[in-house]
Amino acid sequence: MEGVDHLAHERNKAQFDVAVMKAVWAGSRDAYELFHRFSRLVANDPEMFIPAIKAQATEEQQKQWLPLANKMKIIGSYTQTELGHGSNVRGLETTATFDPKTDEFVLNSPTLTATKWWPGGLGKIATHALAHARLIIDDKDYGVHGFLVQLRSLDDHLTLPGITIGDIGMKYGSGAYNTMDNGSLIFDHVRIPRNQMLMRLSQVTREGKYVPSNVPRQLSYGTMVYVRQKIVFDASIALSRAVCISTRYSAVRRQFGSHNGSPETQVIDYKTQQARLFPLLASAYAIRFVSEWLNSFYKDLLQRLEAKDFSTLPEAHACTAGLKSITTSVAADGIEECRKLCGGHGYLTSSGLPELSAVYIPACTYEGDNVVMLLQVARYLMKTISQLKSGNKPVGTTAYLGRAEQLMQYHSDVLRAEDWLKPNVVVEAFEARAARMSMACAQNLSKFNNPEDGFQELSADLVEAATAHCQLIIVSKFIEKLQQDIPGKGVKEQLGVLRSIYALFLLHKHIGDFLSTDCITPKQGYLANEQLRSLYSQVRPNAIALVDAFNYTDHFLSSVLGRYDGNVYPKLYEEAWKDPLNDTSIPDGFHEYVQPMLKQPLHHGRL
Numbered sequence: 001m002e003g004v005d006h007l008a009h010e011r012n013k014a015q016f017d018v019a020v021m022k023a024v025w026a027g028s029r030d031a032y033e034l035f036h037r038f039s040r041l042v043a044n045d046p047e048m049f050i051p052a053i054k055a056q057a058t059e060e061q062q063k064q065w066l067p068l069a070n071k072m073k074i075i076g077s078y079t080q081t082e083l084g085h086g087s088n089v090r091g092l093e094t095t096a097t098f099d100p101k102t103d104e105f106v107l108n109s110p111t112l113t114a115t116k117w118w119p120g121g122l123g124k125i126a127t128h129a130l131a132h133a134r135l136i137i138d139d140k141d142y143g144v145h146g147f148l149v150q151l152r153s154l155d156d157h158l159t160l161p162g163i164t165i166g167d168i169g170m171k172y173g174s175g176a177y178n179t180m181d182n183g184s185l186i187f188d189h190v191r192i193p194r195n196q197m198l199m200r201l202s203q204v205t206r207e208g209k210y211v212p213s214n215v216p217r218q219l220s221y222g223t224m225v226y227v228r229q230k231i232v233f234d235a236s237i238a239l240s241r242a243v244c245i246s247t248r249y250s251a252v253r254r255q256f257g258s259h260n261g262s263p264e265t266q267v268i269d270y271k272t273q274q275a276r277l278f279p280l281l282a283s284a285y286a287i288r289f290v291s292e293w294l295n296s297f298y299k300d301l302l303q304r305l306e307a308k309d310f311s312t313l314p315e316a317h318a319c320t321a322g323l324k325s326i327t328t329s330v331a332a333d334g335i336e337e338c339r340k341l342c343g344g345h346g347y348l349t350s351s352g353l354p355e356l357s358a359v360y361i362p363a364c365t366y367e368g369d370n371v372v373m374l375l376q377v378a379r380y381l382m383k384t385i386s387q388l389k390s391g392n393k394p395v396g397t398t399a400y401l402g403r404a405e406q407l408m409q410y411h412s413d414v415l416r417a418e419d420w421l422k423p424n425v426v427v428e429a430f431e432a433r434a435a436r437m438s439m440a441c442a443q444n445l446s447k448f449n450n451p452e453d454g455f456q457e458l459s460a461d462l463v464e465a466a467t468a469h470c471q472l473i474i475v476s477k478f479i480e481k482l483q484q485d486i487p488g489k490g491v492k493e494q495l496g497v498l499r500s501i502y503a504l505f506l507l508h509k510h511i512g513d514f515l516s517t518d519c520i521t522p523k524q525g526y527l528a529n530e531q532l533r534s535l536y537s538q539v540r541p542n543a544i545a546l547v548d549a550f551n552y553t554d555h556f557l558s559s560v561l562g563r564y565d566g567n568v569y570p571k572l573y574e575e576a577w578k579d580p581l582n583d584t585s586i587p588d589g590f591h592e593y594v595q596p597m598l599k600q601p602l603h604h605g606r607l
């Protein structure tokens with residue numbers, strides 16, 4: 001019935017101040033809507049083209065180009081990936097050859113695989129590209145640099161001479177990512193003035209002399225680092241949207257369990273449903289908190305870079321790459337699990353989940369393939385361990401590796417299930433697991449004469465060690481978040497339950513790591529699972545309130561299953577009836593194709 005809150009009985013169970021918990025999620029909806037609304041209109045303008053100009057252009061170049069981009073006088077595309085190379089940026093083939101006679105760069109796509117491929121907005125709408133190309137001077141290759149190239153006339157939007165542009169075609173499913181014109185671009189000896197090479201980091205003089213960067217060359221990757229930390233925030237929103245839908249629907253849906261005419265059981269009360277749903281609820285909160293930490297760490301990096309302090313750049317790269325990888329994988333898999341948690345109706349477009357999944361899952365690929373990103377983390381961990389011998393004391397997110405010797409002797413002293421509720425007990429177990437996995441990789445690497453060969457051979461183990469390291473970061477930041485003052489009746493307690501669910505769910509899921517590294521005993525692993533089940537019972541009465549705290553409107557969720565009022569069945573039916581297929585009783589083509597078959601005479605009882 002309209003106007004009735006079918007979930008009121010659930011909301012009345014809340015044991016904490018929902019209004020305060022909403023503060024945790026403040027800003028989610030508008031940031032997400034802004035990005036996804038805006039970026040569908042104009043490439044990745046707010047996310048990549050403008051940040052890249054800020055990161056790689058001189059002050060003078062910024063003065064020239066940023067006002068145009070900010071006022072939408074030009075529409076830019078971050079044009080890096082090619083048909084043949086995406087992950088391997090140093091393998092890009094597009095060339096930018098300096099012509100001293102005319103003081104220009106000539107951009108060219110020497111091979112088919114040099115075709116720019118995927119850049120958002122490139123296909124139809126972008127007027128300019130921030131094109132990444134190999135800088136060539138006097139036949140010498142100086143590697144990949146950024147160049148601003150006009151692609152289309154600002155008068156009639158037609159492509160300029162030497163520029164061949166197209167859209168790369170439909171993408172995964174009918175998802176909303178098809179509103180993004182990811183494009184292809186071939187340069188055929190396109191000339192641009194020398195001052196359109198972004199020269200903040202390195203320069204080319206009028207005489208054609210290359211002036212290398214006096215800062216780490218990786219700063220040219222800065223836009224990717226910037227977006228990766230934003231993607232972690234994005235992951236918390238995408239996952240929380242799916243969890244909100246599936247939690248509300250799980251409280252509405254009843255199936256089996258009726259006795260003597262009693263209502264059937266709410267599926268949210270099945271332990272299997274809780275064991276699948278509540279870790280995702282906890283993960284949404286965990287990713288939210290680690291994204292807050294990562295954003296503050298990134299802002300600190302920017303301040304340091306301003307002061308030419310590059311000390312935290314390697315850690316910032318490892319954290320943004322690793323957390324981007326872990327959180328997008330959790331969110332993408334979690335959205336799919338939320339679809340399954342809603343049974344058949346989760347597969348309806350009106351559930352909002354197929355669309356959310358189709359739009360979200362490329363996050364595991366763009367801005368750095370998730371495995372390639374974890375290998376970057378592994379590289380950083382192995383380097384950190386290799387420097388221990390020289391007395392280098394790791395700090396920050398690798399500080400625990402400075403206690404590797406001690407952690408190698410660690411054994412959990414958990415005796416009772418409730419011991420797993422102690423933050424220090426959890427952190428020690430996660431630190432020991434991560435340290436032992438990394439140390440084991442380092443030990444095995446040392447057996448190889450060629451470290452690169454070893455790295456390749458052990459890359460699957462290295463990815464697992466990197467995963468353990470990143471999960472330790474997320475668990476630690478959740479714990480640190482709760483060490484802050486958090487107002488509101490019951491809020492901190494509820495977040496404590498979610499923190500324990502997040503950590504113990506990971507421990508249970510990766511129990512093989514904890515046992516094979518001898519950090520815990522099978523009995524202690526059993527006790528962790530016992531405690532997990534008890535935690536699910538504690539979170540159950542607060543589940544609806546915890547997803548209400550996301551503060552998503554029905555419009556934002558665009559899901560019949562996730563409606564605030566839980567009035568699902570009438571709305572499911574109403575929504576289905578909007579489908580054009582239901583405009584007529586007899587389907588198109590019936591008379592031409594089906595009816596003749598039905599009218600065919602039977603021959604000896606057979607058609």
Ligand SMILES: CCCCC/C=C\C/C=C\C/C=C\C=C\C(=O)SCCNC(=O)CCNC(=O)[C@H](O)C(C)(C)COP(=O)(O)OP(=O)(O)OC[C@H]1O[C@@H](n2cnc3c(N)ncnc32)[C@H](O)[C@@H]1OP(=O)(O)O
Nearest residue numbers: 031032035086087088089218221230231234317366367368
């Ligand atoms: C609500 C808000 C919404 C937020 C937004 C959400 C989503 C929307 C955003 C985007 C989606 C739409 C568009 C997508 C755009 C794109 O995908 S743009 C293209 C992205 N492409 C990539 O990410 C490519 C990935 N590849 C790389 O980054 C590099 O090729 C790679 C790092 C893998 C290798 O680089 P390479 O130069 O070969 O380095 P090495 O592996 O040899 O390492 C050398 C040393 O450099 C260090 N290093 C590498 N990268 C960085 C870095 N970025 N910063 C700092 N340092 C770096 C590396 O650790 C090595 O150091 P040591 O020598 O070991 O000390």
Ligand SMILES: Cc1cc2nc3c(=O)[nH]c(=O)nc-3n(C[C@H](O)[C@H](O)[C@H](O)COP(=O)(O)OP(=O)(O)OC[C@H]3O[C@@H](n4cnc5c(N)ncnc54)[C@H](O)[C@@H]3O)c2cc1C
Nearest residue numbers: 078080081085086087118119120362365366367368369371
């Ligand atoms: C929706 C979407 C939007 C995008 N938007 C843009 C954009 O605006 N601008 C832009 O420039 N690009 C964009 N991209 C491209 C994107 O950045 C690349 O696709 C991404 O970086 C992955 O690179 P790749 O395609 O070369 O994957 P590959 O690296 O070819 O991955 C293929 C497989 O190889 C594996 N692999 C690769 N290297 C290694 C290794 N060293 N060790 C182990 N395994 C490895 C990967 O793990 C993966 O399993 C977009 C992509 C998508 C899907």
